[in-house]
Amino acid sequence: MSDWFQLDKEYMMSTYCRTEVAMERGKGCKLYDVNGKEYLDLFSGVGVNVLGYNHPKIVQMTMEQVAKSLHLPFHFLNPVAIEYAKKLVDCTLKSGKVFFTNSGTEATETTLKLIDKYRFIANEERDGVVVLKNSFHGRTLGALHFTRQEKVYQNFPKTSIPVYEVERENIDQLEETIIKENPIAIMLEPVLGSGGIYPLSSEYLHGVQNLCEKYNVLLVVDEVQSGMGRTGKLFAYQNFNITPDIIQIGKGAGGGIPLGGIIVGERLCDVFSPGDHGTTFAHSSMGTALGLTVLNTLLDDGLMQEAYETSLYLNDKLQDIQKENAYYIQEVRHAGMMFGISVNDTNENVKKLQIELMNKGMLVDVTQGNIIRLLPPYIITKEEIDAFTYEFISCVHNIAATASI
Incomplete structure (x- = not known):
């Protein structure tokens, strides 16, 4: 048992089950531990390193931005953040606005707060959010109750916003829930990630869009895991020609730097007023500079x-x-x-396989x-895939x- 493992147990809060391996650095699709052993990362750092580790463009932009500033006060205009926000809107809803956060979970929290403010100013009687069984939308106190995995939310007090759970692909149950509960929004992952990689069907997603239009329900797509090019489009919902009111981003957006956010359409983009919401590191210089670099690399290369x-x-x-x-x-x-x-x-045996x-x-x-679950970096080669599948068969x-x- 390594010294690092003992020190981790002594000084780090136990929120994740960790192995005894201590990682030191990464390059391409590979990680290297403190002893120099090489690993092929088929999970890309929990879906974060979509361009792999230490991609040349990420390294170059990091060095350039460090020389300028790591952080600028949010009271002032940030040209890079503005350019990045414009490009995200242009690539998605064509008209709307962006709020940047530090993570996907914070994106969910921002969404919930925005929806609640929208209810208030619109004098809406509707309340609550419909979510899919086994979905995942984060672990902070508000977001965890919209994550419909009992092990995640069962030991924490309920959120003040009602949560209505439905089965995926059951459009009749969804409509019955909308009629009965009168929710303000439905939140879904186009591909359930932590739930086991279950892509929602085109028929179901179009059905959801139709119900949202029929009953005036907001549609929120959580693209934290499925976004930033992971399904062949910039965002997974774009494979289905639907139009959400809110798009949540995170994980791969920052190229390894903490970055998340929401992209909102015209109906919601002016709901927040100054002072309603904020975070110290929102639209950070480093985060948005790397976010723009990732986006440009995905689109231009x-x-x-x-x-x-x-x-x-x-x-x-x-x-x-x-x-x-x-x-x-x-x-x-x-x-x-x-x-x-x-x-x-x-x-137990699947853990042994891992x-x-x-x-x-x-x-x-x-x-x-x-x-x-596999979420490989986009730069993985066929030779690396062959090496993985060879070992996978053996194991x-x-x-x-x-x-x-």
């Missing part, structure tokens, strides 16, 4: 299309593995560079107990041999 084509290669390999091991691997779900691999085994992969230099995530066979299925 053709990286989103390249990444999508590479994702098809990985999907083909995983589907072949599933067919050959159908007794153990139930299903492989995929939406661009998002993969959910459902394993027919105990949670650890064995890590010991062989392959980093993956486990969510919902038995689902291997699957080793763990499956001990399973009682």
Whole structure:
């Protein structure tokens, strides 16, 4: 057991289950621990490092921005933040405004506060937000109750905003809930991420849009995990030609620097007044400079299309593995560079599979107990995919041999 592990236990609050591996640096799709061992990161730092680690453009912009300023007071105009906000609006709703936060969770909190203010000034009787079962929208006190995973919210007091939970893909249940509860908004992930990588169907999303228009309900899409090019479009909702009122961003937006935010349409963009909302590091110099760099790299370098084509290669390999091991691997779900691999085994054995992969230099995530989740960096190569799938097959066979299925 490493000294770092003992020190972590002694001085760091226990909010995540950590391994005994101490990471030191990254390059491309690889991480290196303090002993120099190399790992291929198929989870891109919890979906953050979409351009990989230490991408040349990120490094260059970081050095340039450090020489200018790390932080400027929010009382003054920030040209980089304004340019970034304009580009986000131009790439999405065409007309609207942006508020930048430090994380995806803060984006959810901002959304909830904005919706509540909208209710007040519009003298709306409607209240509450509809969310999908097993969705994830953050862990802060307000956001965690809109995360419909019991292990996340069960030990905390309820939010003052009513939450109505519905099953995904059940449009009839959604309409019944809207009629009965009269909510102000529906919040959804176009691809349920922490819930196991379940892409919502085009039919369902168009049905949601129609119900929002029919009953005058706000539509919020949480693109914290599925956004910034991960599904082949800048945002996943753009694959379906729907128009949300609010788009939440985070994770990969900042290229490794904490950055989140919301993009809002015309109906909501002037709801907040000065003093209604804010945070010290909103539209930070470093965050928005790197956010703009990530956005420009995705749009100008053709990286989103390249990444999508590479994702098809990985999907083909995983589907072949599933067919050959159908007794153990139930299903492989995929939406661009998002993969959910459902394993027919105990949670304990799936954890062992993850650890064995890590010991062989392959980093993956486990969510919902038995689902291997992959969120690879967009720059991953076919050679790196081949190396991963080779080790994955080997580890699957080793763990499956001990399973009682």
